[in-house]
Amino acid sequence: MEAFRRHRASMVDALLALICAVTLVPATDSTLFGGSPYGIDAVPPVLVALGVGAAALVRRRYPLVLAAVALVGWVLAAAYPVVVLAQYTLGAHERSRRVVVAATAVVTVAVAVPFRRQGLDAVLPLSVAVCVAPAVLGLWLASRRAVLAGLRHRAERAEHEQRLVEARARADERARIAHDMHDVVTHRVSLMVLHATAAAVAGEPEKDRLVERIRLIGREALEELRTLVVVLHDDEEAPRAPQPRLADVEELAREAGVRYRVTGEPGSLSVLVEQTAYRVVQEALTNVRKHAPGAAAEVLIAHGDVLGVVVMNGPAARHPEPLPGGNGLLGLRERVRISGGWFHAGPSAGGFRVTALLPVDA
Structure with a gap:
């Protein structure tokens, strides 16, 4: 399934290229749409079919190439499917809107000229259906993709900024905790030194009590030091004022x-x-x-x-x-x-x- 998603665009282009080429394979006078509307029979339709298929395969990267080949296909074999695909591709993948408008105008004229004697009521629907509507659809889908991409980018940027804010807040709070713990650990160590000094001159019962007291204070100091090491994130000078309890x-x-x-x-x-x-x-x-x-x-x-x-x-x-x-x-x-x-x-x-x-x- 993952491989299908990764190669879906290429598979779609290959299928479209095959469909467009197949419509041009028969002899020119027996094509799906009745041969060239301009009466040109000099180019073998197989060559046109190969050119159309090749251009359709690279339509996303080179939409103007497909538009040019589609115009040739229309002139030689009235290849409606190729023209429709080329106009849609122009709107969806050509970055310059001016190029899209200019190419659509040229193709529309080429499609309308053979039918000019049949009146405007015949030419206008055909031109809109084959040339204008696919291009407009492609432009709309391209704009929609751009808007969605912009929204995704903004959402990702906002999420990234929120993560930065949270990380900064966590770091600041760790620093505050470390600063709060500084005086506490200092106090524990000072008590240990005082008790050790007293134990050095105390008698046997009192010395045992002081040693036990030093052991308990040391254990508490060790736990608090372990916490301090975990939360400390910089070496800023710690505050000297007593911390709230x-x-x-x-x-x-x-x-x-x-x-x-x-x-x-x-x-x-x-x-x-x-x-x-x-x-x-x-x-x-x-x-x-x-x-x-x-x-x-x-x-x-x-x-x-x-x-x-x-x-x-x-x-x-x-x-x-x-x-x-x-x-x-x-x-x-x-x-x-x-x-x-x-x-x-x-x-x-x-x-x-x-x-x-x-x-x-x-």
Whole structure:
């Protein structure tokens, strides 16, 4: 089937070439259409048939060649099929519209001249049917192909640009995560050094406790370093300020003037998960202020087998000012994915809802 699709155009051209040639094989005075309309019998019809067949095989690349051969075929043997095919090919594959119009005019005159004595009512339908209509059909199909190709190109370009935007948003979010993790890892290592210093001068029971503590801190630091290596994408200088945690979400909601609820018993959460939860709430509340001014909003933190973070708002109280769109939600999706969670954002009950489910340490 794939081979058929690949060679379909060549097979169609071969079939058309055969049909056009067969109409010219018999003797000139007994052709399908009654011989030459100009009374010319000097050229053997077999030669004309071979020329027509050869030109039809290359009609897509050389439409003017087929038009010229078709004109000869008409003059020698009234070859209507060849003229119709040549006119259609001109319209469909000749790039210059001026050439199409000029060639159609020449062929139309050649077709109409032998019938001029029969009156306009005989000449006009014949000329339109044999010369003009096929060319117009070819032009229409060529224009349609061009429009569809343009639409495909625009769609592919838009898809490519969207992929670039998403990739940039993911890269930016990875950089932010790496920056967030910098102080955390530094803090872990500092604690290890302090405990090791204390263990060097501590007695036996206290030394064992400090060594165990160093082991636990080291394990945590190792996990956080592994995460940092995964998400780090450049060597920009990391920030020095303390990074927000889950406990800071309540203050974030209070400053935004929205309702804040917590359900369930808090579990053990990694630093990355806590920072991700904070960023989800922060970005969602920013979007509420930008796109739904005055809307009632609520932040829900649900502890359980997973950490649920939900920010939902109702309809806007007033029309929002036009603002350029950003990549905040794309960045959140990437951040939650890196944290091993699930993310969804979309309309809900006339407003908008952002939901993130984040893993809880065992």
